[in-house]
Amino acid sequence: MNGRKNLPKDPALNAALRQKASAILFPILRNLGIEAALAHEGAFCLHQLNSLSSPREGPREINVVVKYDLDLTRSIEDICNEVIAQADAGQELSKAISKSWHLEYWAAGDEDKKCRVQFTLSGGPFPIILEDFSDILYIQGVPVMPIHALLLQQVLLMTEPDPAKRREVSVILVQDCLDAVGDVQLHQLSPQWISRRVIDAIKLLVLQKQGRDPSRWIKLGINPHIFRTVGPSVATGHPPTQVTPQALNPSANVFLPSTSAGTSLLPPNVTPAVVETPPAVPDPNTQVVVNLVAKIVVSVIGELGFNCAIFGSTACQLYGNSRPPGDLDILVLPPEPFYQDQEWIKQQIVNRYPAHFALRLGKTPGATYRVLFYKFGYGIPIPSMFTGARECKVDILLPGTMDLPRLTSSDIVWRDGLPVFPFLTLLVQKLQAWGDHLDTSEPHKFKKHPVDAEDVVGLLSLSENLPMTVLRPWREKSLMSTEFQARSLARVKRLCRIFPATKPSWRMLGFDVE
Numbered sequence: 001m002n003g004r005k006n007l008p009k010d011p012a013l014n015a016a017l018r019q020k021a022s023a024i025l026f027p028i029l030r031n032l033g034i035e036a037a038l039a040h041e042g043a044f045c046l047h048q049l050n051s052l053s054s055p056r057e058g059p060r061e062i063n064v065v066v067k068y069d070l071d072l073t074r075s076i077e078d079i080c081n082e083v084i085a086q087a088d089a090g091q092e093l094s095k096a097i098s099k100s101w102h103l104e105y106w107a108a109g110d111e112d113k114k115c116r117v118q119f120t121l122s123g124g125p126f127p128i129i130l131e132d133f134s135d136i137l138y139i140q141g142v143p144v145m146p147i148h149a150l151l152l153q154q155v156l157l158m159t160e161p162d163p164a165k166r167r168e169v170s171v172i173l174v175q176d177c178l179d180a181v182g183d184v185q186l187h188q189l190s191p192q193w194i195s196r197r198v199i200d201a202i203k204l205l206v207l208q209k210q211g212r213d214p215s216r217w218i219k220l221g222i223n224p225h226i227f228r229t230v231g232p233s234v235a236t237g238h239p240p241t242q243v244t245p246q247a248l249n250p251s252a253n254v255f256l257p258s259t260s261a262g263t264s265l266l267p268p269n270v271t272p273a274v275v276e277t278p279p280a281v282p283d284p285n286t287q288v289v290v291n292l293v294a295k296i297v298v299s300v301i302g303e304l305g306f307n308c309a310i311f312g313s314t315a316c317q318l319y320g321n322s323r324p325p326g327d328l329d330i331l332v333l334p335p336e337p338f339y340q341d342q343e344w345i346k347q348q349i350v351n352r353y354p355a356h357f358a359l360r361l362g363k364t365p366g367a368t369y370r371v372l373f374y375k376f377g378y379g380i381p382i383p384s385m386f387t388g389a390r391e392c393k394v395d396i397l398l399p400g401t402m403d404l405p406r407l408t409s410s411d412i413v414w415r416d417g418l419p420v421f422p423f424l425t426l427l428v429q430k431l432q433a434w435g436d437h438l439d440t441s442e443p444h445k446f447k448k449h450p451v452d453a454e455d456v457v458g459l460l461s462l463s464e465n466l467p468m469t470v471l472r473p474w475r476e477k478s479l480m481s482t483e484f485q486a487r488s489l490a491r492v493k494r495l496c497r498i499f500p501a502t503k504p505s506w507r508m509l510g511f512d513v514e
Contacts, residue, residue, distance in 0.1 A: 068124035
């Protein structure tokens, strides 16, 4: 946080380039149906002009906040490409990519006089910077973010996991916005100001600048207790409160961060030197954590009006397998007819809880699908296998995909309060995963076949002790097509050649193993 970027020496030229770039860009965005407004230093400069304040120096760039379109799901790359496609030949715009996509405007006849155009998405899976885009102001014909949104954007940068992004915070701009926002309570302007993510970021902004007075934040309605340190409180002089990391709550619909002063949503490598240190906690049980994530996802799917059933390694563990699951596989069972796909369902989950779920493009070359992840809040104790990215992958599938059956409510088995595949159906689906992974040419999938085999063998070892009300093999064959049953029989024989000790269990289930 170095206060402000080094600015080119000609403030008048910088302002002229920002004005010309804005004059070209925003009409194009309007024609594309994209709601957007100027942000960051360029927006504050216009606010100052509007208030007749002293002129302010600004950078040779503009930052544009774009409302995320839940229907079109445009990425920043998509926006850059669409703007370039719409721009007239005489409009000096080009797209560029370094670490992130952006545009560049240059003055006619002088490519050294450039103005960088950066985009920031607001809403959907991204942090909300402005709740209602009808609140934007028009200054000199340019749509501009209100002051409180400029301040919120700066604060949210402190929650970025990328250190380079966090260094973009302008402490000078933060202070200027605090002075300009007036005496209104921030939470009255946006509910984001009472979110744990924003509260933690404010705390970090204050504590990383030694001696900086938090009284301005407190006057604007921020709780003074968040500024407590290991010594006397910055704000109140009281001793620090005890910090206890929040336990995972199995009855909660979503993981909500604790409201204690020490629990943080900030990246793990962003820790103020003077804040209190949480006590060490033992590595939580992976099985417990994944099961709690499962309860959250099942609850959200229920909010969408759908039944569902868990399969894969989590279902294997729920039946009694010892191997801890590393992700979650869920079959969603919408009523028929259903005209959407699984990508639509994943997007609806993210739309409902964008702070807790995220979508990313699949790893398979040429993939068009996106993978859903549940995001663990910072300060919540989680198993070491999740501490890198602090997320759990959630695969959402529909009947018919990978021969997954259409289950009815009477087919579903409930284990530990969770809906799971019936036993035999789970077993042959796991067997299918083993065969597919064993035969694939993709290395990242091939390496999964040993754990698939471990799950299959583990389930077989459990089958002798399962009650018939759970096992019920005579009913489950009706869930499988004749072709799938034939392929399953071939896979059973192949597995038995590799693991001959499993033959008695397969015979007990009614399979021919020779």
